[in-house]
Amino acid sequence: MARTFFSALSLVLLISSASAYKSSSGSGSWQKGECDITRINAQEPSFRVESEGGVSEFWDHNSEDFQCAGVSFHRHIIRTRGLMLPAYHNAPVLAYVLQGRGIFGVVISGCPETFESPQQQPEKEVRGGKFTDRHQQIEYLKQGDVIAIRAGDAHWTYNNGDEELIIVVVQDNSNNANQLDQNPRSFMLAGNPEIAQQQEQMKRFRGSRGQQEKQHEMGNIFRGLSTEILAEAFDVDEETARKLKSENDERGPIVIVEKELQVIKPPFRHNGLEETVCSAKIRENINNPSRADIYNPQAGRLSTVNSFTFPLLNYLRLSFAKAVLYRNAIMAPHWLTNAHSIVYITRGENRIQVVNQKGQAVFDGQVKEGQVLVVPQNFAVVKQANEEGCEWVEFQTNANAMINTLSGRTSAIRGLPLDVVANAYQVSREEAERIKYSRQETLFFSGSKSSHATQ
Structure with missing residues (x-):
């Protein structure tokens, strides 16, 4: 049975303070x-x-x-x-x-x-x-x-x-x-x-x-x-x-x-x-779709392996994720709070944008099957599949890599008060409401041309 995003997130938050020393001395x-x-x-x-x-x-x-x-x-x-x-x-x-x-x-x-x-x-x-x-x-x-x-x-x-x-x-x-x-x-x-x-x-x-x-x-x-x-x-x-x-x-x-x-x-x-x-x-083994941590039938799925499901990773201080993104679908803009990510494309092509702490786009391009992209800790990243969809794996340099999103139901923007959003971006309260609530998905968003996939 697939685990929900919320239960996984709650578990991470409960143990994050106990494992903080690992993050500070990790890779x-x-x-x-x-x-x-x-x-x-x-x-x-x-x-x-x-x-x-x-x-x-x-x-x-x-x-x-x-x-x-x-x-x-x-x-x-x-x-x-x-x-x-x-x-x-x-x-x-x-x-x-x-x-x-x-x-x-x-x-x-x-x-x-x-x-x-x-x-x-x-x-x-x-x-x-x-x-x-x-x-x-x-x-x-x-x-x-x-x-x-x-x-x-x-x-x-x-x-x-x-x-x-x-x-x-x-x-x-x-x-x-x-x-x-x-x-x-x-x-x-x-x-x-x-x-x-x-x-x-x-x-x-x-x-x-x-x-x-x-x-x-x-x-x-x-x-x-x-x-x-x-x-x-x-x-x-x-x-x-x-x-x-x-x-x-x-x-x-x-x-x-x-x-x-x-x-x-x-x-x-x-x-x-x-x-x-x-x-x-x-x-x-991470291949079975039924073990996915996050699943959107219109957009894709994400499966993870960390020290909770694979205890030996506590010694290695590494974790792993596999993602499947359906055609034109988007993985929400996000960042890893405590790990670098080494992304390897296993099928198709993925348009990826990466932004550093200066607000500079340090990467904006297509990453093809067989190529590797390193995304440093805290750098914001967004991924979008092409017409054929895309699959990739990520090696993450922490035993329990944690993710924060910028849009969607569990995002940082969603957690801000409406007036904070309106004043921060100089928009009306109505526009701020659309920014906060227009996306009800958590991590994978269906694109404008996305359709249901059976991958």
Whole structure:
């Protein structure tokens, strides 16, 4: 059953004071002055890394927009039977599955190996001449899934479907879990991504743009360790230890598994009570229209994921939203009170206007499918779909991102006394009344040419 806007708003107001400390110490770098922005751009990837099993695309995290939000953005396209090699990051990661299905695992140090091969005996690693296995939890992936990964937790992904698995990712580099600088870093447990990066150095999407920019840094951590130490640490011979370094591996960060990946797959089940980090839910699906927080049959819907519905986001201090806007419909002018927003268009085009504290339009244009727009905290923004409608997702840099609107039934203008509106805008009381009460919707408004949609 869909939750109403009012119940969600009331819940936010009740806990806002209790979570204020999180907002004040959350993500973003506005304290350092990077958000004195006079121009925002709709951005596309600035470079890509080709692998045997897919492509990784990276947006320019050095741009003023991303520096303001303190995040980096990338997209992975994993081919069928493609395995994204295990890695961990210097900052929390929030990912969204745009297309396809697969399996993934997150390895948390100290947690038990909850999956094991049938009939395995702990004292015997080989049974009946065949190797057995134990490993940590594995999850299924499908379109619409939101995945939360803490800083430093190793993870991997495998495409066991029959189409490309496409995942977009925000890495929150200014999160206080990251004690390094704001450069995104991926610590690979396998592979040799340096070779793939070198091969792609001259294949940037925008010609010579960004040739001197500092890229997303990644490398195999075993390469820096001596072969002798590795052999002793793993109790293997030096030839095997040398393979851990993957020095001659040219497959890239995503490799092809020759046969179906042999792992102990989980049953389809719903997670139960979450009591520890080891059992915490790391995935939440947002695709079902029936779970929408706000729904207007003439205009569209909004679904959100925050720390109330996805408790792990309390640790990441991030939240997520998915919006569907029907043709010509408008999302009310609004601002996020406590978070930056990283908007990724997943279908269609959206006309977006963004205004800063000086009353300057820092962006006014069409944002197309596959483009990213960063909207800083408190900047006013309005969105309108074209004739085909539009869908997008938003990564928000607070565990409980809160929204205020400028028009509509629950807006700031609606909450002002009539005479305040009349005197503020030098209008008659009748005009002030129309300004306050003409829109009865809350967040999504039907456009002049809108019609009912069944999306």
